[in-house]
Amino acid sequence: MRAIAEGLFTDETPPRLIGGRHRQSGRIVFPCPAGDDYERHPLKREGTLWSYTIQRYRPKSPPYAGPEAFHPWPVAYVELGGEAIVEARLANVEPEDIRIGMPLELTLVALDPAAADPRLVHAFQPARVAS
Amino acid sequence: MSDVCIIGVGIHPFGRTDGLSGMDQGVYAVRQALADAGADWADIQFAYGASEAAGNPDTMVEQLGLTGLQFINVRNGCAAGGSALFSAQMAIKSGEFELGLAVGFDKHPRGAFNPMPADFNLPDWYGEAGYMITTQFFANKITRYMHEYGISATSLGRVAEKAFRNAVHAPHAWRREPVALDAIMDAPMVSDPYTKYMFCSPAEGGVALILASEKKARELGKPLIRLKAAAMRTRPPGSFEVFAPSIDIKRGGSATRIASTDAFRMAGIGPEDIAIAQLQDTEAGAEIMHMAENGFCKDGEQDQWLAEGLTEIDGRLPVNTDGGCLACGEPIGASGLRQVYENVVQLRGDGGGRQVPGNPKTAYGHVYGAPGVSAVTILER
Numbered sequence: 471m472r473a474i475a476e477g478l479f480t481d482e483t484p485p486r487l488i489g490g491r492h493r494q495s496g497r498i499v500f501p502c503p504a505g506d507d508y509e510r511h512p513l514k515r516e517g518t519l520w521s522y523t524i525q526r527y528r529p530k531s532p533p534y535a536g537p538e539a540f541h542p543w544p545v546a547y548v549e550l551g552g553e554a555i556v557e558a559r560l561a562n563v564e565p566e567d568i569r570i571g572m573p574l575e576l577t578l579v580a581l582d583p584a585a586a587d588p589r590l591v592h593a594f595q596p597a598r599v600a601s
Numbered sequence: 602m603s604d605v606c607i608i609g610v611g612i613h614p615f616g617r618t619d620g621l622s623g624m625d626q627g628v629y630a631v632r633q634a635l636a637d638a639g640a641d642w643a644d645i646q647f648a649y650g651a652s653e654a655a656g657n658p659d660t661m662v663e664q665l666g667l668t669g670l671q672f673i674n675v676r677n678g679c680a681a682g683g684s685a686l687f688s689a690q691m692a693i694k695s696g697e698f699e700l701g702l703a704v705g706f707d708k709h710p711r712g713a714f715n716p717m718p719a720d721f722n723l724p725d726w727y728g729e730a731g732y733m734i735t736t737q738f739f740a741n742k743i744t745r746y747m748h749e750y751g752i753s754a755t756s757l758g759r760v761a762e763k764a765f766r767n768a769v770h771a772p773h774a775w776r777r778e779p780v781a782l783d784a785i786m787d788a789p790m791v792s793d794p795y796t797k798y799m800f801c802s803p804a805e806g807g808v809a810l811i812l813a814s815e816k817k818a819r820e821l822g823k824p825l826i827r828l829k830a831a832a833m834r835t836r837p838p839g840s841f842e843v844f845a846p847s848i849d850i851k852r853g854g855s856a857t858r859i860a861s862t863d864a865f866r867m868a869g870i871g872p873e874d875i876a877i878a879q880l881q882d883t884e885a886g887a888e889i890m891h892m893a894e895n896g897f898c899k900d901g902e903q904d905q906w907l908a909e910g911l912t913e914i915d916g917r918l919p920v921n922t923d924g925g926c927l928a929c930g931e932p933i934g935a936s937g938l939r940q941v942y943e944n945v946v947q948l949r950g951d952g953g954g955r956q957v958p959g960n961p962k963t964a965y966g967h968v969y970g971a972p973g974v975s976a977v978t979i980l981e982r
Binding site for chain 1: 602717726728730734736737740745748793845846849
């Protein structure tokens with residue numbers, strides 16, 4: 471298992487997304503842009519759903535590098551309090567259970583689970599309720 | 602300062618025309634516009650041409666005549682047509698020229714556009730993971746808007762239903778069969794909440810407008826359709842645009858709001874003075890959001906407007922009287938000029954079965970596109 475690209479997630483367990491913080495304005499973005507204007511800024515693991523849709527057809531390849539077999543997946547924007555609103559897949563949730571405002575946490579999922587050496591992409595899943 | 606006038610309009614029907622290049626469709630539109638204006642190609646002093654994917658517009662002089670005129674190509678995404686028109690009116694306003702052309706045409710392959718990350722300064726992983734999809738963005742944007750302002754899915758359906766109904770009477774439109782609201786709502790989802798009828802498709806077509814100084818227009822004896830404002834603007838901080846791996850917590854305005862405000866200021870009138878509006882409707886929700894962004898209603902009032910039919914041909918503010926992008930498709934270079942074509946037709950009273958009643962005097966055109974550009978035009982008769 472390897473990340474789909476370098477510099478997207480921290481090496482911690484569990485990992486965090488690596489955003490960029492603008493050195494002058496403090497604006498936070500994801501991913502961290504190259505160059506000196508932004509410094510690395512690991513983002514919060516937890517957030518709330520800001521908006522979503524369901525991707526219901528297989529994107530064209532290239533650029534899409536996922537499996538030939540297609541199953542619809544949710545694509546969302548997740549608000550990480552005070553930092554940024556990050557675009558991400560949703561995982562481990564049925565479309566009918568998705569609600570704006572629901573608490574979410576970061577996870578990593580395989581772009582192609584059947585691949586010999588799957589590449590990991592970021593996703594958010596419903597946050598585990600503290601018991 | 603005297604106004605710039607639109608004295609001739611021409612259009613090649615939108616949709617699919619196998620065997621005719623995008624450029625040829627542009628030439629077709631130019632010839633029709635010249636005939637409409639009662640002008641000869643040899644009289645045209647300059648041209649601005651817009652095309653995203655169908656070649657260099659200036660090469661059409663090969664077919665129209667090698668008169669030596671100034672011909673400048675414009676490439677500005679979805680705002681290309683609006684930018685060509687803006688540039689053409691400035692050329693006349695400057696006093697340099699009296700008679701010119703704005704032309705736009707395009708011909709896109711079937712199916713959704715297939716953009717690559719590098720063209721948008723994005724990393725390759727963004728496309729590999731399946732995010733280079735415009736419909737995802739449109740759907741995410743409207744889902745948030747519906748949540749914030751209480752817009753119903755039925756309103757999305759009503760916009761599409763109106764588009765196909767209006768297009769029945771627009772000879773240049775592509776999809777001219779009415780589609781019932783139930784059929785629109787029950788059609789397969791493309792990106793929730795949008796069904797397949799709620800997105801426009803890439804298409805083909807060409808539009809040409811002949812512009813003249815007021816003095817020249819009077820000489821030619823043409824009815825004076827005045828271009829009171831043409832404004833093209835780019836996005837402010839905090840707008841929500843296509844292909845965004847992240848957006849700012851602090852939400853902001855939009856290119857549309859800036860272009861609209863500035864166009865109204867230039868024209869010296871307000872939204873309440875507009876009789877007809879053509880608003881960018883690449884998807885049904887865009888028309889809804891753009892009703893508010895252009896100042897015609899408040900955010901959240903659209904459900905009531907649509908339920909009461911206020912944007913129908915006989916409503917308070919008819920919107921997209923020829924079916925808009927939903928029914929005409931979107932040849933990028935021609936799309937913004939189609940709106941102006943339709944507005945001229947309406948102001949002249951030539952709309953036939955789709956003519957807005959009450960002798961309209963003012964008409965508004967608005968385009969919006971990636972990555973946060975907008976162009977607004979206001980016409981007055």
